[in-house]
Amino acid sequence: MGTGGPERAWVRGAQGGDASSLEALFRHHWPAAYRAAYLVVHDAGAAEDIAQEAFLAAVRNLDRFDRRRPFGPWLHRIVVNRAIDWARMRALRPESGGDALAGVAAAERADAGEGLLAAIRSLPPDHRAVIVLRYLLGYTPGEIARLLDLPRGTVNSRLRRALDALGEKLEDER
Amino acid sequence: MNERDLGRALREVELPRPDRERALAVVRAAFADRERVSWPRRHVRSLALTAAAAAVVAGALSPPGLAVLGSLRDAVGREGVKRASPALVALPASGRLLVQSPSGPWVVQADGSRRLLGAYGDSAWSPNGLFVAATRPNQLVALDPHGRVRWALARPQVRFPRWAGSRTNTQIAYLTGSRLHVVAGDGTHDVDLCGDPAAARVAPAWRPGPGWTLAYTTTRGRVYVLDAGRCSLLWRSAPFSEPRLLEWSADGRRLALVTADRLVVFTGKRPAVRNLRGATSIAFAPRGHQLAVVQGGRLLVFDSDRLTAPPRRIFSGAGRFGDVAWSPDGRWLLLSWPTADQLLFIRSTGVRRLLAYSNVTEQFGGRAFPRLRGWCC
Numbered sequence: 001m002g003t004g005g006p007e008r009a010w011v012r013g014a015q016g017g018d019a020s021s022l023e024a025l026f027r028h029h030w031p032a033a034y035r036a037a038y039l040v041v042h043d044a045g046a047a048e049d050i051a052q053e054a055f056l057a058a059v060r061n062l063d064r065f066d067r068r069r070p071f072g073p074w075l076h077r078i079v080v081n082r083a084i085d086w087a088r089m090r091a092l093r094p095e096s097g098g099d100a101l102a103g104v105a106a107a108e109r110a111d112a113g114e115g116l117l118a119a120i121r122s123l124p125p126d127h128r129a130v131i132v133l134r135y136l137l138g139y140t141p142g143e144i145a146r147l148l149d150l151p152r153g154t155v156n157s158r159l160r161r162a163l164d165a166l167g168e169k170l171e172d173e174r
Numbered sequence: 175m176n177e178r179d180l181g182r183a184l185r186e187v188e189l190p191r192p193d194r195e196r197a198l199a200v201v202r203a204a205f206a207d208r209e210r211v212s213w214p215r216r217h218v219r220s221l222a223l224t225a226a227a228a229a230v231v232a233g234a235l236s237p238p239g240l241a242v243l244g245s246l247r248d249a250v251g252r253e254g255v256k257r258a259s260p261a262l263v264a265l266p267a268s269g270r271l272l273v274q275s276p277s278g279p280w281v282v283q284a285d286g287s288r289r290l291l292g293a294y295g296d297s298a299w300s301p302n303g304l305f306v307a308a309t310r311p312n313q314l315v316a317l318d319p320h321g322r323v324r325w326a327l328a329r330p331q332v333r334f335p336r337w338a339g340s341r342t343n344t345q346i347a348y349l350t351g352s353r354l355h356v357v358a359g360d361g362t363h364d365v366d367l368c369g370d371p372a373a374a375r376v377a378p379a380w381r382p383g384p385g386w387t388l389a390y391t392t393t394r395g396r397v398y399v400l401d402a403g404r405c406s407l408l409w410r411s412a413p414f415s416e417p418r419l420l421e422w423s424a425d426g427r428r429l430a431l432v433t434a435d436r437l438v439v440f441t442g443k444r445p446a447v448r449n450l451r452g453a454t455s456i457a458f459a460p461r462g463h464q465l466a467v468v469q470g471g472r473l474l475v476f477d478s479d480r481l482t483a484p485p486r487r488i489f490s491g492a493g494r495f496g497d498v499a500w501s502p503d504g505r506w507l508l509l510s511w512p513t514a515d516q517l518l519f520i521r522s523t524g525v526r527r528l529l530a531y532s533n534v535t536e537q538f539g540g541r542a543f544p545r546l547r548g549w550c551c
Contacts, residue, residue, distance in 0.1 A: 014205075022205050026198055034192045035185075044190035045413065049371040049394055052197040056352060056372050059204045085369065089407065116183050135177065136184040163177075170175060 011067040040083035040128045054078040077147045087125035119169035127162035200393040254514025255530035262531040266519045267501035272547040277539030291321040300337045303550035307335035325361035338380030347378040368405040381426040391417040423458040439478045446481040455497040460504040468495045497546035512543035
């Protein structure tokens with residue numbers, strides 16, 4: 001998932017205090033981090049917060065990061081776990097912020113449209129997460145199991161059930 | 175759709191566009207903070223001197239003083255209130271002041287006596303004024319009003335302690351870096367609150383009354399209101415640009431947010447928004463929903479239930495004002511005036527009165543004009 005040489009150089013530079021290296025890491029990883037977060041939480045503001053938070057966590061822990069390892073999985077682990085937590089929390093405790101906020105949320109839903117996004121939104125958050133990790137970010141089931149601290153069998157069953165549910169949803173819409 | 179098509183669709187499906195540059199700015203700032211930990215202290219000193227010089231220049235370039243307090247108009251000149259006492263000898267109402275100077279926090283008793291609590295960077299009263307929460311760069315400290323340390327907690331980059339609760343159970347919210355933490359009043363059970371998004375450099379605000387409702391602003395400019403007891407999100411606002419101040423009304427029914435160019439009052443329904451550029455200090459009255467606001471060289475009082483109505487202009491003067499605070503009985507407003515090196519007590523009810531005290535910087539350590547941190551109970 002990393003970019004080999006350049007990424008290692010960016011991590012090394014950032015650990016040495018070079019702001020341009022940190023910026024290079026950010027620009028390289030931001031699109032996937034935001035997209036992964038959005039596909040789990042389906043809220044643009046929350047996805048920005050989660051992606052940003054992941055980078056802030058990376059900054060806080062930069063000194064402890066082993067630069068022989070790729071940066072992407074480290075970041076994606078934070079993003080996806082935070083996104084799952086956020087989506088679960090949102091399901092348990094719907095927000096109430098007044099009419100203005102309801103308007104914002106409605107606009108975001110309209111932007112998201114139907115089809116694939118609606119089908120993914122219909123899945124439980126932890127099923128969305130494995131779909132995102134597998135098919136957006138390209139991790140193997142074994143890697144996903146390590147990223148999410150789950151047994152590999154659980155990852156496989158979630159992937160299977162999520163794919164079945166997505167297939168049914170998308171079929172219904174045709 | 176096969177699995178390969180699914181991957182392509184996930185990569186290509188159109189999403190709302192994020193504000194990447196804003197996130198990058200936040201990450202850059204956090205990175206710079208990380209680097210600044212070891213920055214030589216001499217730079218801090220030179221920056222402070224530069225800021226002080228800038229303040230003096232700003233004062234010199236400001237228009238002549240103008241009081242709008244009826245008959246007091248002639249009593250105010252370019253250099254401040256003309257008939258000011260040379261020292262703060264007494265408070266006009268009960269309670270004690272907490273004043274933050276570069277030397278540290280000072281407690282001022284009703285008879286004007288002052289005590290420096292020690293070399294701390296920021297401070298706040300406990301709910302009943304029995305203790306003071308104070309900070310060092312990497313430490314949160316609880317002090318009694320004599321300056322004795324009751325406990326200390328080591329955390330990096332501690333800012334904005336805010337203490338709430340009853341006589342038997344209290345909590346302190348504070349920022350460590352960009353994380354919002356809450357610690358019990360006895361210094362135990364320090365937690366990163368709920369893992370919610372990073373906090374902007376704005377003091378969090380406890381909602382007065384029962385429960386543990388805490389408001390803070392995120393780096394993306396949203397106001398988050400949390401139940402800190404259960405770690406649940408009660409609501410969050412839409413994002414606002416450059417949040418600066420956050421304050422609850424005394425009854426907990428209004429929440430005011432000041433941004434670089436707006437005053438926002440959340441009421442539980444659609445927030446009321448008023449354009450207001452450059453507000454630097456706000457304070458709700460101890461009763462009702464009157465909101466005192468410092469804007470440059472003006473002290474205004476808004477009715478936060480009718481935010482679009484014109485505010486009452488309480489006082490104006492040359493240069494810039496500092497902070498505002500209400501007396502515990504709600505009858506006096508305390509206004510700091512760095513340009514004139516004065517503290518002003520302005521009676522807000524009944525017959526208008528103005529009490530002015532000069533030489534404030536010298537009385538609080540002599541290094542720079544102090545900040546007001548509260549007029550407590």
